[in-house]
Amino acid sequence: MSKVKNVCIVDDDELFQFVMRQHFERLDLVERVHKFTDGEQALHHIKSHLDNPDELPDLILLDVNMPYMDGWQFMTEFVRLQLPTEKHIRVYILTSSTHESDLQKAREFPTLSGYLVKPIGKNMIREILVGAEQH
Template sequence: MNKLNRVCIVDDDELFQFVMRQHFERLELAAHIDKFTDGEQALNYIKNHINAEDELPDLILLDVNMPYMDGWQFMREFVQLYLPKQIKIYILTSSTHESDLGMAKEFPTLAGYLVKPIGRNVILEIVERVGTV
């Protein structure tokens, strides 16, 4: 399995961030793991590195419900960016609300919508999909 260069975990739950980081590190699936507690931080990071392709993530795991800028606000701004590479984004949330599931359909660029918690096998499957693109 190919190792991803950079993964961004965008979630305000520090325990979730820790668990995801542990999975990626133990499985040696990413060279770099960046953590952000809201969409605004992640979006600013991407904008600040838009001309440095190696600093842009290959994969973003994005929560829906966060302070300041939630996952949907992030997506609305993200799709407006011109990026030098394709970044796969998976919504990874505890929300099973119809409104969120419907909102996900408004963003055809989303690679998937997954309900927390996810385990090792799902992470391996995501990395496999991203690594083959």
């Protein structure tokens, strides 16, 4: 199995970012991990690489509750982007929220690849990465 080239972790919890990076390194399935503490930073990163698809993320792990721009605001802007046609970016909501309102909101974004509740283990991470690698 080849590695996923670019993964973005968008989460204001730096401990969670660290743990996810450790999992990625142990699984040895990711080339680069980009970490952002809010959706605005991640969106800026994506917009700045629209002309270079190889630098765009293949996978985004997105928290819901963050300062400045939360996960839902990010998704609203993300679906409006004119992504290169050859680039498929998988986005997973990865949150501690089990609120019905968040689950309902997730249904409003058919482009989401999944809604996962923290914590997730190595097996789930491997499944996500295998799915991202197949695109």
